[in-house]
Each structure stands twice: as structure tokens, then as C-alpha cells.
Amino acid sequence: MKFENLIIDKKRNIGIITINRPSKLNALNKATIEELHIAFKVLNKNIEIKTIILTGSGEKAFVAGADISEFANFNIEEGTELARKGHEILFNFVQNLETPVIAAVNGFALGGGLELAMAAHFRVASTNAKMGLPEVSLGVIPGYGGTQRLPQLVGKGKAMEMIMTAGMIGAEEAKEWGLVNYVVDQSELIAFCEKLAEKITKNSSVAISAAIKAINANYTNGVNGFSVEIEQFGVSFGTNDFKEGTTAFLDKRKPNFE
Known part of the structure; x- marks a missing residue:
């Protein structure tokens, strides 16, 4: 560029x-x-x-x-x-x-x-x-x-x-x-x-993006930040990063996020 x-x-x-x-x-x-x-x-x-x-x-x-x-x-x-x-x-x-x-x-x-x-x-x-x-x-x-x-x-x-x-x-x-x-x-x-x-x-980019969306929702007129948090929390369960993060934790190793 x-x-x-x-x-x-x-x-x-x-x-x-x-x-x-x-x-x-x-x-x-x-x-x-x-x-x-x-x-x-x-x-x-x-x-x-x-x-x-x-x-x-x-x-x-x-x-x-x-x-x-x-x-x-x-x-x-x-x-x-x-x-x-x-x-x-x-x-x-x-x-x-x-x-x-x-x-x-x-x-x-x-x-x-x-x-x-x-x-x-x-x-x-x-x-x-x-x-x-x-x-x-x-x-x-x-x-x-x-x-x-x-x-x-x-x-x-x-x-x-x-x-x-x-x-x-x-x-x-x-x-x-x-x-x-x-x-x-x-x-x-x-x-x-x-x-x-x-x-x-070192952390999950997918989760960080979801967190940004949820945090910003708290400062957006007409938007219920708690509802956005619940939604994004749930969506996280369907991601590869969630599977990797939880598996790594249970295996007592560092996660390798895509």
C-alpha cells in the first residue's frame, strides 16, 4: 500500500x-x-x-x-x-x-x-x-x-x-x-x-472482535448492550477458536488460535 x-x-x-x-x-x-x-x-x-x-x-x-x-x-x-x-x-x-x-x-x-x-x-x-x-x-x-x-x-x-x-x-x-x-x-x-x-x-481474534462489538453496544443509543453480549457469547461457542481455547485449557497447554 x-x-x-x-x-x-x-x-x-x-x-x-x-x-x-x-x-x-x-x-x-x-x-x-x-x-x-x-x-x-x-x-x-x-x-x-x-x-x-x-x-x-x-x-x-x-x-x-x-x-x-x-x-x-x-x-x-x-x-x-x-x-x-x-x-x-x-x-x-x-x-x-x-x-x-x-x-x-x-x-x-x-x-x-x-x-x-x-x-x-x-x-x-x-x-x-x-x-x-x-x-x-x-x-x-x-x-x-x-x-x-x-x-x-x-x-x-x-x-x-x-x-x-x-x-x-x-x-x-x-x-x-x-x-x-x-x-x-x-x-x-x-x-x-x-x-x-x-x-x-496471543488471544483469539474472533473473540476479541466479538468483545469489541459487545462493549461498543453499551454506548449505542437504542441498543441493549447486555443482549448483544449474550448473543456474541453464544456465537463464540460455534467457533474453532472456542474449541481450541477450551481444549488447550483442559490439556494444560497454550492455545494455537488460527
Whole structure:
């Protein structure tokens, strides 16, 4: 796969997507969003890839926001369509991806950048990372899921504060609030995420995909998360991974999932 704004690497069963627009602090423009959709879609279909790590190039930014120059003159209809399409092809797409996605936040994650990190299944930040949703300082609100995912992660009060003040928080504060799982030195960030990915890889990809679906159901309006869990639990009994996992346990050996 060759992209203009992305670098794709593979290490064993891990796919690594690096957003590569360093002169723009990896800001999300229309082309980059479309390339990300394709990259995630292709890696998700690759049976050898068990986990995906998403990061930004350089040492300054994960993604420092959206490319404002592309939509500064949009009207109501164009703004609505911008958010709708973004949700569809990238942010919701990543959240519901069958392959686990770890966001390696290596610097500024602002606006659309933080929204992209929050769409990942969990996040690891470097010590120099700064996170925030500054949209109200531009006369607009977060439009790529920020008003929904941030409260889910940090609670309503903290989310209200972050969005209303348009301020940034550091990595340790983000960890304290539950926005990121771990904070590590930038030089260790990718290696740390790879170790997490390797732990995930040892487990059943089929079961992990079912777990992602069940967990996300709890945050979907009109969907009973418990019902989805029951359904996915039952479906698991018909998979080869269930047979292998339970047989390996009873035989006191490590499972060899397909």
C-alpha cells in the first residue's frame, strides 16, 4: 500500500499506520481521512494483522487538529455533510473495526486529532503529549464524535470543562482522568504499544472482535448492550477458536488460535 499522507509498516502480526504530514503537524485534511479509511479497511481484512497501532510522524504531534483551511468557508449544509461523512468513513469506522486499534499519542492531539485517538479502542501517550478540543474558540463544536466519546471516557463534568474552556491537558492528567491508559517516554512509545499488541495477538481474534462489538453496544443509543453480549457469547461457542481455547485449557497447554 502506498499513500501520499500515510506510512504503513508491518511487524509480525502488527500493522502500524503513521500519519505523515509533519509540515502541517499531521493535521487531518480530506485526503488524509480518505486514506486512513482505506488503510484501516485493508489492514482489517489482512488475516495476518491482529492489532493496529496508529501514530503521527515526528516528535511534535499525533494529529494537531483538522485542516481548517478546507472548511473555513463552508455553509450549514456543507458543515453537516463534513461531519456526517467523517463519522461514517473514519471515526465510527475505527471505533467499530474488528481489529483492535491502539492510538500511540506522540504529541499534540487536538480537535479532530483527539477525536481520532478517542475512536481507537484505547490510547497510550508520550510524556510530552497535549490533548484538547479547542473547537469552541473557532465558533464551532467538536464534530467528529468529541462531544460523545469524551464524556464516555472522562465523565460529563470534565468533558464539559475541556470543551468549554478549549484548553489542553497534559499526558499525566489525561491518564488520571481515564483518557489514556498509559504514559511513557516518547522514545519508548511505539515499543510499548507493540508489547501491548503482542499480548493481544496471543488471544483469539474472533473473540476479541466479538468483545469489541459487545462493549461498543453499551454506548449505542437504542441498543441493549447486555443482549448483544449474550448473543456474541453464544456465537463464540460455534467457533474453532472456542474449541481450541477450551481444549488447550483442559490439556494444560497454550492455545494455537488460527
